[in-house]
Amino acid sequence: MRVRPPIPGTLRVRRFLAWVTAVLCAAVLVPAVARADNPIVQHIYTADPVNWWQFGGAGGGNLIANGDGESGTAGWGVMGAGTLSSNAAVAHGGAASLSVTGRTASWNGPSQDVTSKLANGRSYTTTLWVRSQGGTPTVKATLALTADGTTSYVSLTPGTAVNPDGWTRLTGTATVSWSGALSGATFYVETASGTDGFSVDDVSLQ
Numbered sequence: 584m585r586v587r588p589p590i591p592g593t594l595r596v597r598r599f600l601a602w603v604t605a606v607l608c609a610a611v612l613v614p615a616v617a618r619a620d621n622p623i624v625q626h627i628y629t630a631d632p633v634n635w636w637q638f639g640g641a642g643g644g645n646l647i648a649n650g651d652g653e654s655g656t657a658g659w660g661v662m663g664a665g666t667l668s669s670n671a672a673v674a675h676g677g678a679a680s681l682s683v684t685g686r687t688a689s690w691n692g693p694s695q696d697v698t699s700k701l702a703n704g705r706s707y708t709t710t711l712w713v714r715s716q717g718g719t720p721t722v723k724a725t726l727a728l729t730a731d732g733t734t735s736y737v738s739l740t741p742g743t744a745v746n747p748d749g750w751t752r753l754t755g756t757a758t759v760s761w762s763g764a765l766s767g768a769t770f771y772v773e774t775a776s777g778t779d780g781f782s783v784d785d786v787s788l789q
């Protein structure tokens with residue numbers, strides 16, 4: 584049986600120093616490699632642009648573009664059937680409102696895509712002014728959310744009767760949340776029933 588020769592003292596010290604050096608090198612080099620190559624670690628060190636709504640905090644502006652209708656129909660569309668136009672004959676504020684005519688279903692009305700502007704789980708306050716072109720329809724603002732292929736509807740304001748003689752204020756607060764990946768979010772104004780034409784002005788969602 585072979586007996587291991589004793590390790591001389593100087594060699595022991597050298598081995599210890601080599602070990603200490605290796606540990607120190609690893610301590611310095613491993614985080615450096617992680618910073619350079621690991622996207623998760625790198626994310627901590629980079630200043631990515633962050634939007635206020637990602638924090639779900641208070642403040643921020645109106646998510647509805649051209650909510651006052653002073654820029655024609657810019658930013659707006661129609662949910663389903665109907666024709667949207669800028670109406671200078673009636674305005675709650677400024678010089679014009681947005682009018683929808685030719686509706687064929689109660690859910691038709693002025694609409695706007697807000698998909699990229701919402702924060703999951705946040706509370707939103709909606710305010711708008713509505714006036715009918717005839718009749719006294721009950722009007723409400725709704726948010727259609729499509730996530731993971733399923734569409735759900737959030738009531739943003741209670742249904743409120745409006746009339747052609749003046750402007751009626753609609754307002755409400757609702758928590759907006761969804762499960763999975765949000766692929767679409769449409770803000771729109773509709774009636775509880777019927778197809779009366781109506782006008783909206785000073786629309787805000789914030």
Ligand SMILES: [Ca+2]
Pocket residue numbers: 651652653674675676677678679680784785
């Ligand atoms: Ca206006």
